[in-house]
Amino acid sequence: MKKNFKGKVWKFGDCIDSGNIKGVMAGIDPEFHTKVQPGDVIVAGINFGMGSSSEDAPRSLRDAGIAAILAESISNIYLRTLINLGLPAIECPGVSSIVEEGHELEVDLESGRVRNLANGASRTFAPFSDHAIAILEKGGLIPYLKSSLANNREGT
């Protein structure tokens, strides 16, 4: 996982529940999976991913190659699940007001900054904890556990 990356923005509104995210945002736009490209980023409003904890929804975004999700706020389970799947999920107040669909965003996970390359506007977010970065770097919780548990075993 890159800690600094750029991606083209797809913009969505407020309160999109996981049922409508399932199948790469199929509940909102059934054709979205044909438009989105690996490395693109999603920018959404408040309460992204609310509702069911079913992993079909976050996995569909990961499998589509989405590089990051940025939203005004993200449901707790959804946010944790995305990180556990190796996909940065970022709560960034004000992000939806500085970008339009199609703009290119630069995201820096360590400094906690997002910048719109089309107009220079930027916003900050709480930088990721070392633990979250470690999980993301391994590509998710399962590979992280496999390597950390294996390391523990070697140590004992």
Add this chain to the structure above:
Amino acid sequence: MGMTITEKICARAAGRDRVGPGDMIDGKIDKLYIKDLRFSKAEDPKGLYGLFKEILKEMGIHKAWDPDKVIINFDEQPARSTRRAEGQESAKQFSQEHGATIYEGYQGGIGHNVMVEKGHVRPGEFIVGADSHSCTYGALGCFATGIGFTETVGVLATGKIWLKVPPAIYIELAGKRPSWIWGKDIVLRIMAEFGANGAVNKTIEYGGSAVDDISIESRLSMCNMAVESLALNAVFPPDERAIEYVKQVSTATFTPVESDPDAEYESRLRFDLTDMEPFVAAPGVPSNGQPVHEFVGTKINQAFIGTCSNSRIEDLRVAAKILKGKTVHPGVRMIVTPASYGAYFQAREEGLLEIFEKSKALLTASECGICTRPSLATGEVCISSGNRNFPGRMGHRDAQIFLGSPATVAASALAGEIVDPREFLPI
């Protein structure tokens, strides 16, 4: 400076003397709930057990983290797809090979209610569940939150989760609760006050002089809705009523914790329940609540009493009280799905099931039922005692779901339109 209930439980789980909002902890889990669906090959082609086996193999060990702390329930009975049936087989296999407790058949129902009724939820515990409504358990004075599939595999391997200790919102419930107001009315009113973004990733802690008078069923319903406020968890103080309840269903020991008088809250809100009007949430999000009079006259096609939110014995009693000797409006499908087989058999003993049958309500097996399975056609309108009214939640995206208390649902079923249940409640 003191700590809140949630902070105290998080501190104990993390093996620390104290924690505060924003602290990252590795919390030791007291109980893990898993619903059968997680074992099916739905979210991951390997399924929960397949993925877990893979991790065990790489670790070179054979057993799960403490299987005595793992509880599995079949939320759909009978399974309605081969994939689900195979998931249930896989869950049984896991249970046999690792020793987890499993509830199915007449021992089961909707998992969250089974967890509570079978005594697996106790004050002071640190509980996670592989379902978003695991926050329900906070009603009994514990920390409880939902986790995803991947994290569930992680808990099975390590017995821990990483967590940022949440800031807390204190909600003081004051005044005298009218007899026609239940947990669902109160929580819909509170959520409307919060708005859609209300309590995102925070703790909701209930307190105040009106708490004593709120039943365990109503508390469970209120904590059940915490995830719909985007809260991490919700918690009631473990008062006499809660402790009495837990002692009835469990012989295990537990250590209740209370918030310190000088605990710090991010904000405080006060709700006076005196003379409160029943509340209903309009379609879209559960925070769309308004007093019921705003919706009176809205025609309905379906009325549903069910879900982990509101179909416990208290709910079945009030619905039966309203339906007794009357018939559901001919234009309405009314469906009653008890919260568990515990509630189902209790209702039968009290003669409630017969009242439902005679009123022409369709009584179903105890399971998640139509809360997670489509039943609404385009343009249809449903009033539900459940917890979610998102577009497409119960069928077509253009169908509409209103949320209300079981009393409001039952009264509306008789009238064929949304009504104020007070007019239908026998005095």
